[in-house]
Amino acid sequence: MELEHFVIACLVIFFSILIYIGIQKSKKSQQNKGEQTNNIKQEKKINNQDLLIPISIYFGSQQGTAARFANQLAEEGKEYGFITTEIDLNEIEFTSEMKQGKVGIFCMATHGEGEPTDNAKKFIDWLQQPQSSLIEYKFTVFGLGNRQYEHYNKIGKLTNELLEKQKAVRCYKYGEGDANSTLEDDFIDWKKDLWNELKISLKDLKKQKPESKENSESESESETEKQKPEDDDNKKRNNINSISGSSFRLVVNDNNQEINFDQAQGQFDFQTKQFLKAKYCQVISINQLRQNVQDGSTLHIILDTGREGIEYKTAMNLGVYPENDDQQILDIANYLQENLDTIYNLELLQQNNKAKLPFPSPLSVRKILKYFVDFNGQLMKNTIIKLSKITNDEKIKDQLIHLTTEEGKKEFQQIVDIQKITIFQLIQKNNIQLNLAQFIELCPRISPRLFTIASSNIKSPQYVEIADSLLFDDLPDGTQKIGLCSQYFLNIQKKLQQGESVKVRVDFRESSFKLPDDPNKSIVMIGPGTGVAPFIGFLQERQIFLQSQLQKHNEYILYFGCKHENGDFIYKDQLREFERTNIIDQFYTAFSRDQEKKVYVQDLLNKNSQWIYNKIKEDSIVIYICGSTNMGNSVQNLIKEILIEYGNQSPQEVEDKIQNMEKLKFLIKELW
Numbered sequence: 001m002e003l004e005h006f007v008i009a010c011l012v013i014f015f016s017i018l019i020y021i022g023i024q025k026s027k028k029s030q031q032n033k034g035e036q037t038n039n040i041k042q043e044k045k046i047n048n049q050d051l052l053i054p055i056s057i058y059f060g061s062q063q064g065t066a067a068r069f070a071n072q073l074a075e076e077g078k079e080y081g082f083i084t085t086e087i088d089l090n091e092i093e094f095t096s097e098m099k100q101g102k103v104g105i106f107c108m109a110t111h112g113e114g115e116p117t118d119n120a121k122k123f124i125d126w127l128q129q130p131q132s133s134l135i136e137y138k139f140t141v142f143g144l145g146n147r148q149y150e151h152y153n154k155i156g157k158l159t160n161e162l163l164e165k166q167k168a169v170r171c172y173k174y175g176e177g178d179a180n181s182t183l184e185d186d187f188i189d190w191k192k193d194l195w196n197e198l199k200i201s202l203k204d205l206k207k208q209k210p211e212s213k214e215n216s217e218s219e220s221e222s223e224t225e226k227q228k229p230e231d232d233d234n235k236k237r238n239n240i241n242s243i244s245g246s247s248f249r250l251v252v253n254d255n256n257q258e259i260n261f262d263q264a265q266g267q268f269d270f271q272t273k274q275f276l277k278a279k280y281c282q283v284i285s286i287n288q289l290r291q292n293v294q295d296g297s298t299l300h301i302i303l304d305t306g307r308e309g310i311e312y313k314t315a316m317n318l319g320v321y322p323e324n325d326d327q328q329i330l331d332i333a334n335y336l337q338e339n340l341d342t343i344y345n346l347e348l349l350q351q352n353n354k355a356k357l358p359f360p361s362p363l364s365v366r367k368i369l370k371y372f373v374d375f376n377g378q379l380m381k382n383t384i385i386k387l388s389k390i391t392n393d394e395k396i397k398d399q400l401i402h403l404t405t406e407e408g409k410k411e412f413q414q415i416v417d418i419q420k421i422t423i424f425q426l427i428q429k430n431n432i433q434l435n436l437a438q439f440i441e442l443c444p445r446i447s448p449r450l451f452t453i454a455s456s457n458i459k460s461p462q463y464v465e466i467a468d469s470l471l472f473d474d475l476p477d478g479t480q481k482i483g484l485c486s487q488y489f490l491n492i493q494k495k496l497q498q499g500e501s502v503k504v505r506v507d508f509r510e511s512s513f514k515l516p517d518d519p520n521k522s523i524v525m526i527g528p529g530t531g532v533a534p535f536i537g538f539l540q541e542r543q544i545f546l547q548s549q550l551q552k553h554n555e556y557i558l559y560f561g562c563k564h565e566n567g568d569f570i571y572k573d574q575l576r577e578f579e580r581t582n583i584i585d586q587f588y589t590a591f592s593r594d595q596e597k598k599v600y601v602q603d604l605l606n607k608n609s610q611w612i613y614n615k616i617k618e619d620s621i622v623i624y625i626c627g628s629t630n631m632g633n634s635v636q637n638l639i640k641e642i643l644i645e646y647g648n649q650s651p652q653e654v655e656d657k658i659q660n661m662e663k664l665k666f667l668i669k670e671l672w
């Protein structure tokens with residue numbers, strides 16, 4: 001009997017322990033889940049009624065990342081009860097926007113060689129002058145840069161320093177991110193406490209009443225809904241119930257009339273605005289520039305700018321707006337249960353005069369997907385979070401959120417960095433049901449791809465030439481992923497071969513590569529691979545110049561490098577002809593893999609170090625470096641070593657000398 005009691009007592013204790021462990025485990029897992037959600041949403045939100053402080057989120061962006069970050073902050077800020085508006089720095093009057101009582105968050109990318117983006121140039125100039133309006137203005141800055149560049153995040157840092165110098169008041173710490181590795185994580189880390197700290201540091205600022213202009217999103221949305229009653233049938237036809245935070249909806253247009261891009265009016269997303277300003281050029285030809293394509297492929301593309309309207313300059317940059325592949329567009333339309341020919345009108349949901357449209361309308365599904373939705377780009381955590389809000393399947397929701405957490409970091413890297421999964425693949429894999437408007441809101445717009453023009457406007461004012469080294473990523477399953485623009489040009493090449501006429505949308509941008517004003521200055525051009533492109537234009541120009549000159553006053557020296565003389569020696573015949581006809585005075589070639597010991601352009605340059613030193617000392621040369629950042633950094637380091645060795649100068653003196661050469665445009669770089 002006693003034994004029986006003892007056994008029962010033991011069992012009770014055993015099961016109690018089991019139950020206790022179970023409860024603790026479940027508590028812990030709930031806590032973990034809570035923590036994950038909190039990580040995403042930050043410490044939760046403030047009451048809309050309490051705080052409606054307007055915050056402007058400015059961006060200096062070239063290719064759209066800073067604009068995307070600004071948009072993300074604007075959406076998040078609204079969730080926290082602020083009245084946030086993202087603003088292109090090119091579109092405002094600074095003195096009236098930036099003054100005491102106002103708040104600005106600046107997302108600033110650095111471009112060129114430590115330069116502001118095109119849309120931030122005027123702002124940086126303005127900020128460098130004394131501005132009394134900035135006294136007591138509240139600000140914070142996040143810089144976007146890439147550590148491979150010498151002037152890492154120069155513009156983010158400069159904006160931050162100048163605002164401080166102008167006696168503006170910091171309301172949150174400065175942050176910056178590295179596009180070479182951890183940009184989005186750096187951004188997430190920086191903004192972790194942003195909204196909660198702003199809540200404290202801005203508490204004394206003038207608030208706006210909820211019913212006044214640019215209302216909070218939920219209110220404006222319901223207002224719009226009130227204005228546009230819809231029956232069920234209509235709702236189905238109009239297809240769209242967008243994700244939370246959505247700014248527009250799509251309504252079927254029965255007139256079947258698409259908009260002509262040149263007549264588009266309204267306020268558009270940063271990249272859509274750039275797209276609409278761009279112009280179409282006819283493609284004349286696309287040919288292979290390499291001798292063999294075993295190791296890769298480089299295409300030579302000739303475009304006709306038309307006889308009037310478009311003017312370009314030698315070695316300018318050309319922005320190409322690639323289009324999505326037709327088969328992919330069809331697959332996506334099928335998945336979204338859309339007909340490619342359906343034409344939609346786009347209607348803003350918010351009564352906000354600063355809201356931006358993602359594309360002009362009326363427009364067909366085909367064209368929306370073709371021109372305005374980047375579904376092939378690198379997946380960002382913010383996109384995955386948005387996707388998790390769309391699915392109703394809790395398990396998938398959790399899996400998606402997990403990917404964006406610290407614990408899911410390895411999986412994220414595997415899926416995004418290694419497998420290079422796209423947003424559409426992720427949607428398909430998880431069988432997530434969504435509509436076209438949701439898909440558009442998930443994806444960024446397509447960024448222009450920048451090329452340095454490889455022709456001279458003096459030799460051929462009507463025709464622009466570029467070289468595109470095609471981008472292929474090897475995937476773990478043995479297949480390859482091809483870059484959007486590479487696929488685009490290959491598709492065009494096929495169409496041309498079939499006799500079709502094709503146009504591409506392009507714009508022209510200033511570059512720092514200009515020939516010296518002084519015709520007596522010699523130039524050293526260092527451009528391995530497609531880095532040789534701007535020098536083709538320079539050499540064409542010299543050819544024309546020398547035809548009318550009896551005597552040369554300077555020298556043109558070219559350093560070119562590639563893997564094999566009979567493989568990837570692009571522009572080979574043209575360059576050899578320039579050499580033969582003395583358009584190039586000295587031509588040095590480094591074929592890195594044609595002999596046992598690898599040789600690069602910097603090795604050849606090193607052999608001529610005494611000559612280079614003498615010329616730098618006399619200020620009689622301009623050195624141009626074009627190509628990869630790695631190569632550019634190695635060449636620049638070599639120049640520093642030469643100055644130290646022959647000039648007997650200290651490292652600091654050499655740094656100053658290099659800076660001065662860059663300032664005087666005796667050393668000009670274009671690296672990517």
Ligand SMILES: Cc1cc2nc3c(=O)[nH]c(=O)nc-3n(C[C@H](O)[C@H](O)[C@H](O)COP(=O)(O)O)c2cc1C
Binds near residue numbers: 066150
């Ligand atoms: C042509 C080119 C030049 C760049 N120059 C710099 C630079 O000098 N310093 C730097 O920190 N980052 C530089 N970057 C990196 C960009 O700042 C970074 O990629 C950023 O995320 C781009 O933002 P955006 O897409 O808004 O233009 C450069 C990028 C490109 C493509």
